[in-house]
Amino acid sequence: MCLAIPSKIVEIDNFRAMVDVYGARREINLMLMPEEVGIGDYVLVHAGFAIQKIEQEPAHEALKVISALIEDAGKEIDPQNASSRDMDGDSSTGSG
Amino acid sequence: MINKVAHKIKELKSAINRTVRLMEVCGTHTVAICRHGIRDLLPEGIKLLSGPGCPVCVTSIRAVDTIIAISRHKDVIITTFGDMMRVPGGGKSLSNAKSEGSDIRIVYSPLDALKIAKDNRGKKVVFFAAGFETTAPLVAGTISEAEHAGIDNFYIYSVHKTIPPALKALLDSGDVLADGFILPGHVSAIIGKAPYNFIALDYHKPSVITGFDAIDILTGVMMILEQIVNGKALVENQYTRVVKDEGNLKAVSIMNEYFEPSDAQWRGIGVLSGSGLELRSRFKHRDILSVLNPDVPEGKEPEACSCGDVLKGIKLPVDCGLFGKACTPEEPVGACMVSSEGSCAAYYRYMGIRIV
Ligand code: SF4
Numbered sequence: 465m466c467l468a469i470p471s472k473i474v475e476i477d478n479f480r481a482m483v484d485v486y487g488a489r490r491e492i493n494l495m496l497m498p499e500e501v502g503i504g505d506y507v508l509v510h511a512g513f514a515i516q517k518i519e520q521e522p523a524h525e526a527l528k529v530i531s532a533l534i535e536d537a538g539k540e541i542d543p544q545n546a547s548s549r550d551m552d553g554d555s556s557t558g559s560g
Numbered sequence: 561m562i563n564k565v566a567h568k569i570k571e572l573k574s575a576i577n578r579t580v581r582l583m584e585v586c587g588t589h590t591v592a593i594c595r596h597g598i599r600d601l602l603p604e605g606i607k608l609l610s611g612p613g614c615p616v617c618v619t620s621i622r623a624v625d626t627i628i629a630i631s632r633h634k635d636v637i638i639t640t641f642g643d644m645m646r647v648p649g650g651g652k653s654l655s656n657a658k659s660e661g662s663d664i665r666i667v668y669s670p671l672d673a674l675k676i677a678k679d680n681r682g683k684k685v686v687f688f689a690a691g692f693e694t695t696a697p698l699v700a701g702t703i704s705e706a707e708h709a710g711i712d713n714f715y716i717y718s719v720h721k722t723i724p725p726a727l728k729a730l731l732d733s734g735d736v737l738a739d740g741f742i743l744p745g746h747v748s749a750i751i752g753k754a755p756y757n758f759i760a761l762d763y764h765k766p767s768v769i770t771g772f773d774a775i776d777i778l779t780g781v782m783m784i785l786e787q788i789v790n791g792k793a794l795v796e797n798q799y800t801r802v803v804k805d806e807g808n809l810k811a812v813s814i815m816n817e818y819f820e821p822s823d824a825q826w827r828g829i830g831v832l833s834g835s836g837l838e839l840r841s842r843f844k845h846r847d848i849l850s851v852l853n854p855d856v857p858e859g860k861e862p863e864a865c866s867c868g869d870v871l872k873g874i875k876l877p878v879d880c881g882l883f884g885k886a887c888t889p890e891e892p893v894g895a896c897m898v899s900s901e902g903s904c905a906a907y908y909r910y911m912g913i914r915i916v
Contacts, residue, residue: 496698496701497808508746510694511670
């Protein structure tokens with residue numbers, strides 16, 4: 465799956481932030497963000513970088529849709545690659 | 561809400577006296593359309609065609625063979641997104657090369673590749689940089705980190721591709737019969753609306769930047785039909801909660817600082833002019849091809865594989881004789897069956913649920 469995933473910022477330290485996605489914490493990079501973001505904001509995360517800010521309500525919605533898509537993709541995952549994919553749902557090239 | 565939009569689509573379609581073909585450019589849309597059973601919700605006479613928007617599927621055989629040849633060097637570590645591992649090259653995939661002893665590691669982010677470079681200063685660490693405009697700025701950002709931190713052993717092999725030049729080339733070729741385009745959501749989050757203007761101005765076709773939910777996609781289809789009925793050709797944005805009209809200017813500027821357009825080979829399609837990204841000359845020291853450049857011939861697609869036609873929206877996966885028989889996600893023949901976003905894989909996964 466190649467998706468950018470809405471994630472909630474829970475900590476910020478300069479260009480690094482911690483986000484919460486599906487209850488898991490992950491470090492992301494903010495250097496590509498075109499605007500200031502703060503704790504509690506939702507951002508679209510692709511391969512470790514925040515690429516856009518999202519309105520909060522839609523972010524909840526999108527998270528539901530995307531987690532369903534990822535769940536599906538999970539069934540197709542090559543076992544050899546599974547470990548790198550299980551938490552974030554993808555290690556992927558990112559498309560549309 | 562879904563029913564309302566579906567009803568409106570029926571109404572609009574009844575005012576159009578012919579089959580309407582819409583191309584969903586992006587692989588993530590293909591998956592979402594299959595998964596949500598969008599085709600079931602559309603009236604007869606609206607056809608959804610998949611497009612070239614799966615970066616894994618369009619990575620050329622030669623690119624796969626090249627990265628494998630590079631991986632054979634003892635002092636090299638290849639890093640890649642996981643979904644590139646099983647893409648078949650001329651004979652082998654990265655996954656095969658790994659089991660034969662090449663040091664190939666799956667990373668979630670190019671920044672993870674940079675970290676591997678930092679921890680393995682005696683090795684050349686190469687990131688296999690595939691992906692569209694969604695991904696290229698991240699790779700540019702990672703190179704800038706490498707430059708600042710003086711991590712000299714970090715390289716990339718860029719097979720990045722860009723969507724608007726590819727659409728333009730496809731439209732010019734006359735192969736693409738689409739009456740309108742469902743434009744990618746996340747590529748557009750970076751590049752914004754303007755790069756698609758030529759679709760309206762030069763080809764007089766409607767297009768709508770669309771999100772990935774069922775209601776997003778249906779609304780996108782409705783907006784295109786409205787344009788057709790009203791004789792309009794505009795670039796519209798349905799996905800405003802994520803896509804700003806101007807895109808992400810910061811990401812675009814860092815992408816342009818490091819990369820410049822180049823011609824690129826699209827698997828199954830051919831060379832599309834100006835649709836690739838290569839490092840600018842002042843960053844060539846980050847290009848692994850400037851250090852190691854194996855001479856790899858252009859590979860040939862398995863003869864019966866129709867990936868090229870699928871990627872151009874000429875054929876549906878089910879029109880391929882190998883689909884679901886000789887070619888399955890477990891034993892893929894063509895690249896469109898490898899990535900979970902490939903059209904063939906998406907059709908296969910949801911087959912029997914609600915397809916066609
Ligand atoms: S089903 Fe397999 S062989 Fe046929 S077009 Fe798709 S990837 Fe190629």
